[in-house]
Amino acid sequence: MARVDPAVAAARTAVRAALFGLGPDDLVLVACSGGADSLALATAVAFEARRVGRSVRSRGHAVRAGAVIVDHGLQAGSADVAARAAAQCRALGLDPVLVRRPDWPGAPAPAGPEAAAREVRYRTFEEAVAETGARRVLLGHTLDDQAEQVLLGLARGAGARSLAGMPRERGIFARPFLGLRRAQTEAVCAASGLDFWTDPTNLLPDAGPAEQFTPLRSQVRGRVLPVLEATLGPGVAEALARTADQARDDADLLDSLAADLLARAGAAAQDGPVGEPGERALDVGVLAAAHPALRRRALRLAALAAGCRPTDTTTRHVDALDAFVVSWSGQGPAGLPGGARARRACGRLFLRAAPTGTSDGWTGVRPPTTTQE
The missing domain is CATH 3.30.465.60 (Uridine Diphospho-n-acetylenolpyruvylglucosamine Reductase; domain 3)
Structure with missing residues (x-):
C-alpha cells in the first residue's frame, strides 16, 4: 500500500470527523476560495465523502460533496481565480460546484471592508444551502487563523467571547481544520497536485502591490506571530488556539x-x-x-x-x-x-429596538456562540 503523505492523512482525519452523522446522499458543500486551505479541504472532502462512517465493522456510505465559490469582484482577475478554483473542484469530483458573484450592499459595513466581505460571503453560503438543500458547509479556517483571531481579540481588549475565537461548529457551518497548521494545508495541495492561489491581501505591503490594502489580520500573521514565536519559542499559535478552546467553554456557560x-x-x-x-x-x-x-x-x-x-x-x-x-x-x-x-x-x-429589530423590539437573539469570523 502506498504511503499517504502525513499532511494528507491529517486533513482526511479532520474531515472524517466533520462528516460524521451525515446520511446517505446528504449534501455537504466546501466553501472554496482557491487558496491552499480551502483546496486542501476540498480534496480531503472528495476522498472522505465516499466512506462516511466506515470502520472495521461498517463499510460506511457515501454522501454527496459539492463546493460554493464566492467571487467578491474586489480584485482584478477575481473571476479567473474563481473559475480556476471551480475547475479544480470539479476535477476532484465535487458536484455541484456553484460560483456566485453576489451584489454588494449600498454602503460599506461600519466595521470596514473585511466585515462587509464576510457578511456577503456568509449570506451567499446560506443562499447556496437554501438552493441545494445542503446539510453542512465546511470552512477552511486553520489553527493559524484561530491564533490570529485570539490576538486580535486581545488587542481590542475584548472579553472571553471574543477570545473564544471561531467555533468548530455553528449551525450549518463547520471548521474541520482548526487543529491543522497553514503549512499542512499547503503540503496537502503539493501532495495532491493542486495549484492554490495566494490572496494578495494576505501579503505584507512590501510583498504585494504598492496600492494593495493590507488587512490587520494579515499584519498579525506576517509580523506579530513571527515575533512572538522568535521571542517566546515555538508553540505560540498552538497555545493561543488552546486558549480559544478554554475561553469558549467558559463563555458558553456564562x-x-x-x-x-x-x-x-x-x-x-x-x-x-x-x-x-x-x-x-x-x-x-x-x-x-x-x-x-x-x-x-x-x-x-x-x-x-x-x-x-x-x-x-x-x-x-x-x-x-x-x-x-x-x-x-x-x-x-x-x-x-x-x-x-x-x-x-x-x-x-x-x-x-434598532430599525433592524422586530416590530415589538425583540429579535429573538439567543446567547452568541461565536465571534465575527
Missing part, C-alpha cells in the same frame, strides 16, 4: 446563565408599567441582584436582542446600560448602536 438572567428580568417586568410601543422592559431589581459579570453580560445580550450589531456594541454601551441599573441618578435615555435606545422608568429598564 452566556447561557446570562440568557436565563435576562429571561427572569423580562418576566419580572411583566407585572410593571407598560413601556412605549417597540420597547422591551427588564426588571432593574432582578438585574441589580446578579453578579456584575453576569449582569453586564445579560445587558449586552439585551442590546444584541434589540438589534445592535455585535461588532458595534462596545464596553461603553454596556457601561451606560449598567449605570441605569446600579448608578441610577435620573439620567436621560442612552443611545445604542443602530438607532436602539435605552431608558429607565418606574424600576424598569426599557430598550427600544
